[in-house]
Amino acid sequence: MGTSTPEGRPGDEPSVSDKEWDDFLRGAAEGGRDAPVEPSARARLVTQRLRAEESAAGRTPGGNERPRRRRWRPPLIAGVAALALAVVAIRPELVVDRLPGAGGGSGTDAAPLAAETAPPTAAPSGDLFPDMPTLEEPFRGSPAVAWADGVAGIEVPEARAVGGMSRDQVAHALRSTKELLVASNLDRATLRGEHPAKALGLLDPLQKDGHGLMEKGLRDPREDQDPLWLLSRFDPAEVRVAGDTVKTRGRLTFAKGDRDGSVEVKADYTFVYPLVKAEPGADEVARTIVRRELTVALYDPAGTVTTPGRLVVIAWKSTTGNTDCARDGDGFLHPQFRTDLAPGPEGSGPAVDPYDRSKDLDALPQECGTVTRT
Template sequence: MSDEEWERFLQESVAGAAGAPEEPSANAREAAARERHRPPQGRRPRPPARARRGTGRYVAGLAVAAALLAAALFPRQLLDWAGAAWQGGTRPAAEEAPRDAPRTGPDLRPTVADPFRGSPAAGWAGGTAGITVPEARATGWMDAGQVGQALRRSRDFMAAAGLDPRVLRGERPEKAVALLNPHQKDVREYLRAALSPAAPTPKTDPLLLFSRFRPDQARLAGDVVRTRGQLTYREGKRGAVEVTADVTFVYPVTPAAADAGADAEVVRTIVRREVVLSWDDPAKVVTEPGTASLVSYALHVTNGGCSGPTGYFVPPFGTAGDGPADPADRIDPYDRGEPLDTGDGTSAADGGCATAVRS
């Protein structure tokens, strides 16, 4: 159906034009709603590792006058039309959802020369180029220019926390910390504990916000980290601009042994991280210019370790196995079609790791 035909259909449906379809019954609408919200095959029952703090918020869709009629008859067209009108929102790319069983085989295994071979990330952009930033519009206490700056700084935070080579080598994430409101007592205490030499606990694990590898255990294969994700925003509490960053990072790593050469084993550690930042009105919230308050964060890790928190991702070099036989214990880490788990969890595996169907 073309855009012109779709627009004419909506107008005729609301106006009651002759020949317009009859409004479906309540039972029909309920059945259609169940069909639209049916979880896809392969939905993960639990992530291999997850962490969350605070309360996450997710934005609903757009309601229109003809929604009850159109949603039952043409749900896909209505979702496309509504998604384009959602302020600051972007829909996940179609190829992110799981489809056919992923191909496997020796010819698709990653190598030092081609670390993304056999992975959906082979077609992703590198660095911040893979993070989509929406058009800025005046929201809350900010005008369009200020919203644009908040979006850029939110992307900068994700880059400083997940892409900075020094942070990946385990160094202190100075740039990321500098973007956080220093007046948040709980966040300040978390950072102090997480970045101290002491062993972390599940609640003070630096991996909750920052990607780190032990330099004596793993190193990047090459200098490119592939990413896919987006920023969205809305008006938050007290007129703040609340930015949600949902980004998947794919880190190809090799053992840090000095003799690791072209034939070294390559493991891809896949990290999907969601961070919610509140850019507050300084007239209403105690903050510092250019900094944001941390609202919440969520984490999902594949090939990053399943033991208790160490403060570093631990790629499973030299290990192999069939993993759980139950299909319910298998996940697709590239499936971005659903939000991250919003239940309480810890940075260590809570209940054991599931097996990824691909990496």
Template sequence: MAELEDPHFAPAPPTERRRLSRRARITLGGGAAVAAVLAVNLGIDDGRDRYEQSIAGQSADGATKVVPGEASREQPWLGSPAATWANGEAGIVLPEARPVGVFSAEQVAEHLRTVRSFLLAANVDPATVKGGRPDRALALLTEPSRSYVDDWLARPTRDSDPALLFSRFDPQRAVPVTDTVKVKGELSFAEGRDGGLTVTTDHSFAYALFPGPEAGKARSSASPAGVVPAAFGNPVFQARVEREVVRRQLEFHFEDPATSGAGPGQTELGRIAASFANNVCEMGNGFLETDFGGTDQEIDTSGRMGDPYDRGTGDIGGAGSCVAVRGT
């Protein structure tokens, strides 16, 4: 296993039982998938307390104060930096529009609103987050992009997983504690190909969840070795609240409608990159699956420890190695 050399990471102890999560990147260009690079992260079960204490200790230096404590259904964001993040739509701030390429300032503003609508429909809409089909988001895509993503939804695999785009939790595995999704990120735009518009987004979405009736249960022959059923009858397990942090870096393209054939209010997908902190590693069924501690695997984690709330790490895609992730 290669070691990730990053100043934002601190050494982690070797070979412990970890919660798994994953990074992925894929690019759609002209409706075609042209690249896919996968990697994995590891989340540490007992890292949460140390992480909360370190965050709280930074408050004297002007950093956001986080009250340490165990998350509950009544206080799902307790102990998390996400407690200070904006709620839903308020976390997707649009820059002031200006003329770009063939588009006027008013048209650019409309395209920016389309991107925001997609992000909300894909990651914040309660119907989507609770496992529903993301039809509102699909309606905002051009036909080539929509066709590819429709195929992902119909036939999800590890390399063409709708979870790369949509935050959907299987209610049998994970249930949102609240409809509130915490959001933090940036959105920018620039002139794209042939005088078009490219919008680039980088947002983190935090979810608070409790176990569904099949949380931690092995998934037939597709399940990785070492996965064991969760303690379904254990009231402590059933009352557990975990947070999952999904970071998405996306590109949206708007081309000259006179030549592209795109409908009003529609966008073409470009680069897609995502990381999932506190999600099981074996993805590919179209849903996110929060790790509540029921998936025990012995994996060498002698690499470095990452911070799911650190948004200064730049590009989240690319070929990486397994690393430990501080508590969510």
């Protein structure tokens, strides 16, 4: 982390000009040159795209690369859904700076599982292709049948003072993180693709790589500014949520942040959405499964330039089972229905169980692939 004190707010554009950065990118593509200091958020995104283009052309650039997307045909039977993984990490020192001198019903009677308090050791049991869901029982044949309903599945741990933050400040960070998960993954207006005002209102507007990036993604969704990094959204002209329930399972943890006067909250949750087509009389139910690993921070405004009480995004990662990868970048999840799929050639990569919460998202395949069940 740098020791200089910027004059601007978190996320403000640094002192490097666009011309300097463009010159650097051209030089890097031709054989390398030293980068100017403090690249802007825009420039870091351009760098990621450049690396992806180099990789696609057969070159191996240094550093981390954005995962390339490939569409794999179902390897087993028609109806095996697509798996897409999106990973974005934001270095907190690039978005938040120190102040000067600062040191519904599920259609089943199954008893819900106990809350998750630690990472599971294995995937949930079940047949590869169990009983089909119905409008009356949208979670039939799914491990989610025993998961909690919606908000009830997001339990907040007891707060304690940590990292120079008081118990009340930590409690606020935990409550705000739960509210963010609800507003971005369970709120009906968000799911219908409406503007997620509640979710955005919880994020620090000074952070351009968080709140600002979501605002841009909602106005102009693209693969490099995708609102799905944070939000679960479906095109209301295409599908709607079947019934009143979304199933939820996961856990919240917290620890000292990257500096004194901060706390980081980590959320790891899976959401299961039962969906039907928006057309009249549609009765086939498809399920889309979204797992998110979200890390946010709350900073003490006495020591950090921040909006008091608002959350700063440190990292967001997600994987989605049953979405059409060929339509990445339009800002919506696109569930696939069995009646619309035709058998195709065998896929070339490993299949993934979207209900398996025993592995970190970083350990999963980075490309678009197949899932074993929905």
